[in-house]
Structure formats: C-alpha cells, structure tokens
Amino acid sequence: MRRAWLAVLLCMAQVAEAEGIDRTPRPPANPRLLATLVLPAPATLPQVAPVPPAAVEPAPAQDALLRPRPRPAGIGLAAAAVGAAPVAAAAQPGTLAEARSLRPQPRPRALEQRIAGLRTAAAKAPGLDLTRPAPEPEIDLGAIPPPTRKEERKKRREKASMAGSVCGVAAIKGEEIARISSKVSGCGVENPVRITSVSGVRLSQAATVDCSIAKALNSWVDEVAQPAFEGRLVQLQIAAHYVCRGRNKIKGARISEHGKGRAVDISAFVLSNGKVLSVAGDYNQILRRIYKAGCGYFKTTLGPGSDGYHEDHFHFDTSARSGGAYCR
Numbered sequence: 001m002r003r004a005w006l007a008v009l010l011c012m013a014q015v016a017e018a019e020g021i022d023r024t025p026r027p028p029a030n031p032r033l034l035a036t037l038v039l040p041a042p043a044t045l046p047q048v049a050p051v052p053p054a055a056v057e058p059a060p061a062q063d064a065l066l067r068p069r070p071r072p073a074g075i076g077l078a079a080a081a082v083g084a085a086p087v088a089a090a091a092q093p094g095t096l097a098e099a100r101s102l103r104p105q106p107r108p109r110a111l112e113q114r115i116a117g118l119r120t121a122a123a124k125a126p127g128l129d130l131t132r133p134a135p136e137p138e139i140d141l142g143a144i145p146p147p148t149r150k151e152e153r154k155k156r157r158e159k160a161s162m163a164g165s166v167c168g169v170a171a172i173k174g175e176e177i178a179r180i181s182s183k184v185s186g187c188g189v190e191n192p193v194r195i196t197s198v199s200g201v202r203l204s205q206a207a208t209v210d211c212s213i214a215k216a217l218n219s220w221v222d223e224v225a226q227p228a229f230e231g232r233l234v235q236l237q238i239a240a241h242y243v244c245r246g247r248n249k250i251k252g253a254r255i256s257e258h259g260k261g262r263a264v265d266i267s268a269f270v271l272s273n274g275k276v277l278s279v280a281g282d283y284n285q286i287l288r289r290i291y292k293a294g295c296g297y298f299k300t301t302l303g304p305g306s307d308g309y310h311e312d313h314f315h316f317d318t319s320a321r322s323g324g325a326y327c328r
Contacts, residue, residue: 166193166195166211166214167193167211167214167215168211169214169215169218171198171199171200171218171222172193172195172197172198172214172215172218173195173196173197173198174193174194174195174196174197174206174214175193175194176191176192176193176194177192177193177194177208178192179191179192180192180208180242180261182244182259184244184255184259185255186254186255186259186260187244187255187259187260188244188259188260188261189208189209189210189242189260189261190210191210191211192208192209192210192242192261193208193209193210193211193214194206194207194208195207195209195214198214198217198218198221198222198236199218199221199222199226200226201221201225201226201233201234201235201236202234202235202236203235203236203238204235204236204237204238204270205238205241207238207241207242207264208241208242208261209241209242209261209262209263209264210260210261210262212262212318213261213262213263213264213298213316213317213318216297216298216316216318217264217297217316219297220290220293220294220297220298220316221233221236224290224293224294224297225269225290228286228289228290229269229271229286232271232272232273233269233270233271233272234270234271234272235269235270236266236268236269236270237266237267237268237269237270237276237278238264238265238266238267239265239266239267239312239313240258240263240264240265240313241258241261241263241264241265242258242259242261243256243258243259244258244259245258245259248307248309257300257317257318257319258317260319262317262318262319263300263315263316263317263318263319264316264317265313265314265315265316266279266313266314266316267279267280267312267313267314269287278312279303279304279311279312279313279314280311280312280313283304291303291314292327294314294316294327295325295327296325297316298316298317298318298325299317299318299319299320299321299325299326300315300316300317300319300321300325300326300327301314301315301316301325301326301327301328302314302315302328303315303328305328306328307328
C-alpha cells in the first residue's frame with residue numbers, strides 16, 4: 001500500500017513539471033501600484049519562447065522533490081520587465097514616482113548665485129558679519145527680589161529732596177539762572193546757579209556761583225565744618241560771591257575768581273544756639289582746623305596770615321589752576 005501511494009506522488013510530480021506549473025507562494029501585484037507605473041509598449045517586451053516538451057527534464061528522484069524548484073525562464077523575464085518599469089518611470093520627469101521621491105531636490109540656480117554673491121561681499125568687507133548673533137540671555141524678572149520698604153522710603157525721600165536742588169545734588173538748594181555775560185574780558189559765568197543752602201546749612205545771602213564751587217562747598221560743610229561743630233552749624237555768613245573785579249580789589253590786576261563765579265568768601269559761622277564765630281574775632285582752634293581741611297576740597301584757600309588781604313574771611317575758589325592746590 002505504501003509503495004502505491006509513493007508511485008502516485010511520483011506521477012503527479014512528473015505531470016506538474018511537464019506542464020510548467022508555477023507553485024511559488026509569491027503574492028499578486030498591487031493593482032494601485034501597477035496603475036502608477038509607466039510600462040513600455042507591449043511590443044517592446046521581450047518575447048518568451050514556449051518551452052518544448054522535449055526540454056522537460058525527466059522525473060527527479062525522490063530526494064530531489066524536497067529541493068526548491070527553479071523558476072521558469074518565462075516568468076523570470078516577465079518579472080524583470082515589470083521591475084524595469086519603475087526605473088523607466090522614475091527617469092521620466094513629472095511622473096508620480098518623481099513626486100513621491102524622498103531624495104532632496106536640487107537648490108535653484110538663482111539662490112546659489114545669491115548666496116555666492118553674499119559670501120563674496122562678506123570677504124571684501126571685514127566688518128560685514130553674516131552669521132546670526134547669539135541670542136541674549138533673557139532676564140528672569142521673577143528672580144529679582146522686590147525693593148524693601150526701607151528702600152522705597154529712601155527713594156521717596158531722595159525724590160522729594162531733589163525738589164529745589166541744583167547741580168544734580170539734592171543737598172544743594174537754589175535755582176538755575178541765565179548765563180552771565182560781561183563787557184570786561186574774563187568776567188562772566190556760563191552756567192550760573194544761585195544757591196541758598198548747602199548740606200542743610202543756610203547761607204546768609206544767596207550766592208551766585210557755578211556748580212564747581214557749589215559742590216565743593218557742599219562737601220566741605222558736610223564732611224568737615226558740620227562735624228567740627230558737632231552738628232550745631234546752621235548758617236554761613238557769606239562775604240562775597242560773584243563780582244567782576246580784579247584780585248584783592250586792586251585796579252588793573254588780573255580778574256579774580258569771583259569774576260568767573262568760581263569763588264566764595266565766608267566771614268562767620270552761626271551755631272544753633274545763636275552764637276556767631278567770626279573769622280576776624282574768633283579764629284580759634286576749630287576755625288583753624290576747618291580752614292586747613294579746606295585745602296583738600298578747593299584749589300585755593302586764603303585766610304588769616306596768608307597775604308594780608310584775607311584776615312577777616314576765608315577765601316575758597318575752584319580755579320583752573322595747574323600744578324595742584326594753592327593753600328596759604
């Protein structure tokens with residue numbers, strides 16, 4: 001019985017081999033894909049010659065049935081023709097296969113020329129930088145702590161204290177006035193101010209000066225005179241400020257720094273208890289100390305014992321002197 005079944009199987013194999021039946025498990029082609037392909041004309045397809053019956057090989061042995069059978073020549077040529085169809089379709093411009101291609105498209109010629117021109121211009125101009133600047137780091141406003149109440153009160157006080165101040169210093173009170181001109185050569189003030197107090201200390205009269213002497217006087221009162229009087233100084237007795245005249249009131253002498261708005265004369269100091277200390281009658285140790293310290297704030301300091309013209313007052317000025325301060 002077993003031999004009979006084996007003989008039947010051998011006969012069936014010979015018939016299938018003779019008729020050229022292709023039993024390969026290849027799936028059928030996708031109709032939608034075939035519709036997008038541009039196939040050559042049927043006349044150009046290679047002609048498959050029929051296989052003559054004599055070319056059929058004899059029935060193989062039993063062990064040969066287990067080996068994979070070669071594909072018939074006709075089917076291989078047809079597959080090669082079908083596989084060549086997508087290549088022909090891709091070679092033709094404007095086809096659907098070209099539109100679906102994942103390859104990068106070539107850069108337009110106009111854009112290439114534009115980029116080449118910019119690179120040439122950058123090479124000829126060293127200051128032209130075509131690179132993108134690095135982005136600036138963003139400021140995290142949430143990381144900045146808000147001002148404290150003490151800082152806010154200080155800002156409000158500073159803002160309020162600037163009212164009525166001149167020369168950009170809150171402690172110098174006064175007003176800006178118009179430019180002072182003079183027919184006398186050397187006299188006049190380009191940017192004059194009329195000050196009434198410095199560092200909280202009143203002036204006996206409004207002094208017309210420029211900002212250089214106003215700032216120096218304010219610093220001297222705040223850092224030297226007021227501490228020397230233990231905070232009891234309330235007024236400065238002003239003997240002279242702007243006036244167009246010669247030095248030491250000598251006719252024909254060089255124009256004094258008073259005529260340029262860069263000098264001020266102080267004759268006395270008034271304390272909070274009403275006591276008045278004059279340079280002429282009370283030139284004591286305190287007045288000597290604050291007069292000597294004025295050499296670090298003014299360009300010129302003249303007082304008792306200097307030249308005989310300043311025995312009753314202190315002369316302070318900010319002259320444009322070269323070679324350092326002149327202190328006598």
